[in-house]
Amino acid sequence: MTKSSDGVFFLTGKDFTNAGSASSNLKGILDDMGIPADIVRRAAIAAFEAEMNAIIYAVAGMMRYSITPEAVTVTLQDMGPGIPDIDLAMKEGYSTAPDYIREMGFGSGMGLPNIKKNTDKLTINSVVGEGTTLEFVIYLQGLSPETSG
């Protein structure tokens, strides 16, 4: 039986030393709660992609998570340039990442499509010049709002 848990991690833009550690910590929390391994991996990968985006593109941000017996919900809110065209950003291969990001092994425009692939629900709200809020939900035990009533 999964208990509930929630919390928040703070992210600093361009802090590549710690980039990814929030998602890594979240993965540890999910593992400790006994959540099935494939769900933990999907949540960790989606969180990591979103965390990297906040750190690469924004000035600062935070990752909130909420784990209930029904679902894992993760919200990434950042203060940054925002995304002018979300449909375009969602396209595989679309990237505005600078060269030094590519040298680190990122910036191939796969992050947002990969978040979509690994989650059951994805919402992105963005205001140019202010920031981006990305939220995803992964349902546990194959439960979705429709089937669980």
Place this chain on the structure above:
Amino acid sequence: MTLGEIRGILGALVITQRTDMNKEIGRAYCADLMSDVLAFSVTQSLLITGLTNVQVVRTADVADIKAIVFVQGKRPDIDTIATADSKNIPLLVTNLSMFETCGRLYENGLRSAAGDTP
């Protein structure tokens, strides 16, 4: 094949501590693009890479990679090794090139984690 066998085949150096050399490795994936590691289901496998930054270890952690081999004698810095130790991800360094590393492992029976070899 075990991590110990992989070390032998590659003449690799193990740079993490308390590494379990009996750890079973079923499949392997080779990439310098972490985006690819995250996008393709390469979970529970060996990652072979020429990149040594700490994001490689964090990527391996979230993607459930079992161990990492760095090619061309490239070594990550001490903080990256410490991160790998804390996440229990063994790190190996081989002087062999990427091609030779993959070739020798394939020759010895290791197959692709990307599902493109039987």
